[in-house]
Amino acid sequence: MGMIGGGPGAFIGPVHRIAAELDREIELVAGAFSSDAGRSRAAAEAYRIDPERGYPDVAAMLEAERARPDGIDFVSVVTPNHNHLASAKAALAAGVPVISDKPMTATLDEARELAAVLGRTPVPYALTFTYTGYPLVREMRERIAAGALGTIRKVVVEYPQGWLAGEAEGKQAEWRVDPARAGAGGCIGDIGVHAFNLAEFVTGLAVTEVLPDLAAVVPGRALDDDCTVLLRFQGGARGVLLASQIEVGELNGLRIRVYGETGGMIWRQESPNAFTWHRLDGTTELVRAGDASLGENATALTRIPGGHPEGYLEAFANLYRDFATVLRGGRAPMLPGLTEGLRSMVFIDTCVRASAEGACWTELTL
Amino acid sequence: MGMIGGGPGAFIGPVHRIAAELDREIELVAGAFSSDAGRSRAAAEAYRIDPERGYPDVAAMLEAERARPDGIDFVSVVTPNHNHLASAKAALAAGVPVISDKPMTATLDEARELAAVLGRTPVPYALTFTYTGYPLVREMRERIAAGALGTIRKVVVEYPQGWLAGEAEGKQAEWRVDPARAGAGGCIGDIGVHAFNLAEFVTGLAVTEVLPDLAAVVPGRALDDDCTVLLRFQGGARGVLLASQIEVGELNGLRIRVYGETGGMIWRQESPNAFTWHRLDGTTELVRAGDASLGENATALTRIPGGHPEGYLEAFANLYRDFATVLRGGRAPMLPGLTEGLRSMVFIDTCVRASAEGACWTELTL
Amino acid sequence: MGMIGGGPGAFIGPVHRIAAELDREIELVAGAFSSDAGRSRAAAEAYRIDPERGYPDVAAMLEAERARPDGIDFVSVVTPNHNHLASAKAALAAGVPVISDKPMTATLDEARELAAVLGRTPVPYALTFTYTGYPLVREMRERIAAGALGTIRKVVVEYPQGWLAGEAEGKQAEWRVDPARAGAGGCIGDIGVHAFNLAEFVTGLAVTEVLPDLAAVVPGRALDDDCTVLLRFQGGARGVLLASQIEVGELNGLRIRVYGETGGMIWRQESPNAFTWHRLDGTTELVRAGDASLGENATALTRIPGGHPEGYLEAFANLYRDFATVLRGGRAPMLPGLTEGLRSMVFIDTCVRASAEGACWTELTL
Amino acid sequence: MGMIGGGPGAFIGPVHRIAAELDREIELVAGAFSSDAGRSRAAAEAYRIDPERGYPDVAAMLEAERARPDGIDFVSVVTPNHNHLASAKAALAAGVPVISDKPMTATLDEARELAAVLGRTPVPYALTFTYTGYPLVREMRERIAAGALGTIRKVVVEYPQGWLAGEAEGKQAEWRVDPARAGAGGCIGDIGVHAFNLAEFVTGLAVTEVLPDLAAVVPGRALDDDCTVLLRFQGGARGVLLASQIEVGELNGLRIRVYGETGGMIWRQESPNAFTWHRLDGTTELVRAGDASLGENATALTRIPGGHPEGYLEAFANLYRDFATVLRGGRAPMLPGLTEGLRSMVFIDTCVRASAEGACWTELTL
Incomplete structure (x- = not known):
């Protein structure tokens, strides 16, 4: 490499x-x-x-x-x-x-x-798109695709951070608030797009329309640092995307909740080795890394026994493992590429433009 | 009585x-x-x-x-x-x-x-408005009023429920989905309005504009059962209100996060006897019922030593205690009344109308 | 009354x-x-x-x-x-x-x-014995009695507090550290006995032997303020009881974990409206107040819909409700009385004496 | 290598x-x-x-x-x-x-x-001894050494697992239950010793006496699979060590709670990037990876910004990083070696022998 x-x-x-x-x-x-x-x-x-x-x-x-x-x-x-x-x-x-x-x-x-x-x-x-590398995220995707929640009705995806609540100091902060280096999107391009990608990845549904509410909250900032985007998915599911870099005390709290006709699932990056699965009959299952009930994909991506926490670096490594598979001529259907990249750019661009224009619902047009 | x-x-x-x-x-x-x-x-x-x-x-x-x-x-x-x-x-x-x-x-x-x-x-x-009776909610209000977070920038308030995800059965469910008995608002009037009231109560700021996205998700339902409302507060703070009755598995998960220039606070009804206080310097305090640091108000409203969980009935009783104080000629400045009632009705009415019209940002006019 | x-x-x-x-x-x-x-x-x-x-x-x-x-x-x-x-x-x-x-x-x-x-x-x-009034505690007892965990092998019951870590000030503290008013047991009699009772209540098994390790940690204190007791239950199950009043920061953290051949269950008073049920097949269920799967007993003792937190006062009230049933001539088989009282006194007495003597395993003799 | x-x-x-x-x-x-x-x-x-x-x-x-x-x-x-x-x-x-x-x-x-x-x-x-490589564990050690809790009074360290609750199947399980390959200790040598080492590491205090209660709970097993050990530390602090491999549903829940005259600290491996610090004045701080308040040591051992979870592999890598430092001629004072190894063997040996003999308190003699 x-x-x-x-x-x-x-x-x-x-x-x-x-x-x-x-x-x-x-x-x-x-x-x-x-x-x-x-x-x-x-x-x-x-x-x-x-x-x-x-x-x-x-x-x-x-x-x-x-x-x-x-x-x-x-x-x-x-x-x-x-x-x-x-x-x-x-x-x-x-x-x-x-x-x-x-x-x-x-x-x-x-x-x-x-x-x-x-x-x-x-x-x-x-x-x-790092977060698609978490074994439990992939397990959610597979279970949802297999009908675990019935038809999807609602998605809430959040990515709260607080590190840009004060002045943007340090190399990491500076380029992210500079349009010349970051592009037109600030928070929406840095982390909002991760949330967008995660929502489409987990549900298997494309976002078709957005209603963005972006702002540069910290005085003097040129790019957005706080974003809310209302979503519509193909098939009519409703959604909300929250991303912020000015929520003091939030570290990297990416999380997603998906609700369908017959169940709900909740996953949080700050506790990435488990998700909650609520069923319409009132029962709730806690699905954990290492459980025998996990599918092959999640099991293969877990390197150590359940209960030994695996985190961000291991999720990231799972994407490189997929890429190595592709380079050897194999298939890695969950690895993000051109399609996900282009969709995410359309998302950023549409949100920035529509928000600047004060537009209401706006289609995502590839 | x-x-x-x-x-x-x-x-x-x-x-x-x-x-x-x-x-x-x-x-x-x-x-x-x-x-x-x-x-x-x-x-x-x-x-x-x-x-x-x-x-x-x-x-x-x-x-x-x-x-x-x-x-x-x-x-x-x-x-x-x-x-x-x-x-x-x-x-x-x-x-x-x-x-x-x-x-x-x-x-x-x-x-x-x-x-x-x-x-x-x-x-x-x-x-x-029951939730204003929780001692820790009142403590948050007092600390925020005293400047614990600096100028408020962002509020996220959520009230997820799942009990109307299926057919609305039983006396409690039936009148709530019937416009003749519930009024024009379904979820927005039943629980969204609690979230609205809580946001204004905790921050001490009035909501000035809303952008509502309401829907009746369950087929055949006449009233909304899933609501997202973008908010603007006086002074410019941004907000999001999420309320739903179709999120399978959610019970009564009212929660609020408030972020200002110098700190953030997070409270959840499902664990009502504590809140988290993040400061801009990176430290985080867990404030709990019974702490010596609590103000007189929260202390007076707590009936048993910290760690013995108090819940919904006790919060509710705090409102009646306030009312008894008023009946005896005393003052209970935190007890909701006409002002809060009228504001909440304007909120419901505006959300229902604006959403029906597909309107974008709409002022709350008393 | x-x-x-x-x-x-x-x-x-x-x-x-x-x-x-x-x-x-x-x-x-x-x-x-x-x-x-x-x-x-x-x-x-x-x-x-x-x-x-x-x-x-x-x-x-x-x-x-x-x-x-x-x-x-x-x-x-x-x-x-x-x-x-x-x-x-x-x-x-x-x-x-x-x-x-x-x-x-x-x-x-x-x-x-x-x-x-x-x-x-x-x-x-x-x-x-207040904690036996929690609906979810009673549900655990019923499920365990019905075989949900198979033969019980291990019980860990804890009651950590920290309020006597400093000087014992105030009316509540003073009599608890005075042998003339509290009796021979300090922490063991005040809260250790609750843990003991809870363990027997939930498992339906009697403790047959104890190995107590009690001490007065705070200098000058006449009664124990920190206790560990190893347990043996009828049938051979092993157990540990931890109770302390000098663990700074602990409020009222009563909790119990029960493990059998085919499952485990965990309940915590600080979050009393749920327990976790692990099964040998690797699945984990979160059982919550209000779930349709709950038995009649737990359902009858729950006054408000799931997700509205009920706490200590409501659990306490359930004991009085049972007592009212008895006064009216009915049956309340879960209400503690003479048997539980006498067993708990033998427990306190045996722990205090055996610990003072430096004894090892000691039988509980009624 | x-x-x-x-x-x-x-x-x-x-x-x-x-x-x-x-x-x-x-x-x-x-x-x-x-x-x-x-x-x-x-x-x-x-x-x-x-x-x-x-x-x-x-x-x-x-x-x-x-x-x-x-x-x-x-x-x-x-x-x-x-x-x-x-x-x-x-x-x-x-x-x-x-x-x-x-x-x-x-x-x-x-x-x-x-x-x-x-x-x-x-x-x-x-x-x-892997768990000494967690940045937050080292931070606890440093803060405790600097007096954050005052004189230590009480330590509770637990290592619950459930994977050997059934038959011991698979290569990993088989040698662990075979005295010829595992040595005299089963659970006590496999995970109890980690808990022992962690307790000494975090507190900086040596265990001087033990009262072990070990058993082979699963029928037919030759080595212990469930252990409780009462502890005394130099200076008189009291302690309890719980380790088990038959607690169904427990994965790898190593955790430690340390209480002193003026504070308490709690860390759990299943959420390794934070610990709770209770102070005698009733306040509670949540200390998290990435906080500016962390010492140099913890900061240097954290590879990614706070909120991106780091886990077991990264903690393990910190020990190898220390070892590389030593090989280059540098100092790595927190890296376990001969002293920790010998102490842990004395601990295992003493627990196994004393438990077999039904002994009560037994000194750890190096």
């Missing part, structure tokens, strides 16, 4: 590295970690890889690695959003598979451009 | 009786429990009061009780919504104080009529 | 009054609230009953009330432990039924004396 | 591999994974390392690796308990550092033999 981005001070680069390598199917061996040649070499050293393979730019990495017998097999894109498109295009043009951090690109136009590229190439492309 | 409504099969009548009598300041001695004379007498017997004082109608009760030296001092109105207005008016006209179950009346027009009556009389009138 | 004890500053007197009256089957009309005549009259006034019926001693109350057509039907004993025996004997001798706060008496010798009295009279006698 | 044990079907081998490699300071390159040559090669292939470096025995590995310029720098011992001694001795004799799964050895005699060896060599030796 070659990494694009992930240099000094990055949060998500080391996360991708750990996730990729957790199952020993993948090894980080090169990177264009920074556009500054010296910093990229330094990053290579920090990752304990050959400093020669810390390249100053993507083109240099692709060219040099192609020439090596032990060159990289794919790239992982972990830059700020505004470099996602160029990075992915360069790799795809060279025939190198891409796994990219979300969102797909900084803008919808860019996403459409990338989609066009992907439409013309068979080279694999995947997106790390 | 004389009760109006609360006859055989009623849920809320016995609750009011227990709540009223819990502190031994009030005793149920009479009632117009049913419009059927026999059933009213039977109800009196079931409550173990003199069957003679089980009257066939309100007028009879008011007249007979007035003639007794030990006659009632006030009435408690616990009928279905469509009888709230007539009951309250009759009592007030006779100079008898009224404590009424919410909502104030079945329709906004009726509420305005009752408000006009109340404007012309000094007779006390109160409304049992 | 006439009350013995429960005068000014008492905690448990008002609790008994509320519990007794909650269902309107019982009314407090008299009391020997204090051995000081003036204070007893004052207490009567505070309870809003006729001051004439605030008597200076038990004998006076029994005599005067017997002479009244509306005299008391039974007494409730809520004094500190050292007056339990005399109070109960006086009432029983007058043919007046007794419901008493636990423990039965201050010492085992006294308990045997009372047992002898009870053996010679048909007058009803009951003990308020 | 070279691994000893960890071949096909092993649970803990892959866990050590992931933990060791998580921070990219260590790489698994060789192993004596099985005493069967073919299986050892196969295991090497499964781990994706050179099959040549899958050796049939420890001696062969040590010799061959010593001859390589890129040979192993240390070994990780992950065999069943009865091979811990021989494996560690062989490596130490060759001057190769050892990190070993717990317990130190199968018996106390073996542990004393290993201690003697370690007393004569400066070669590093560490033991993976």
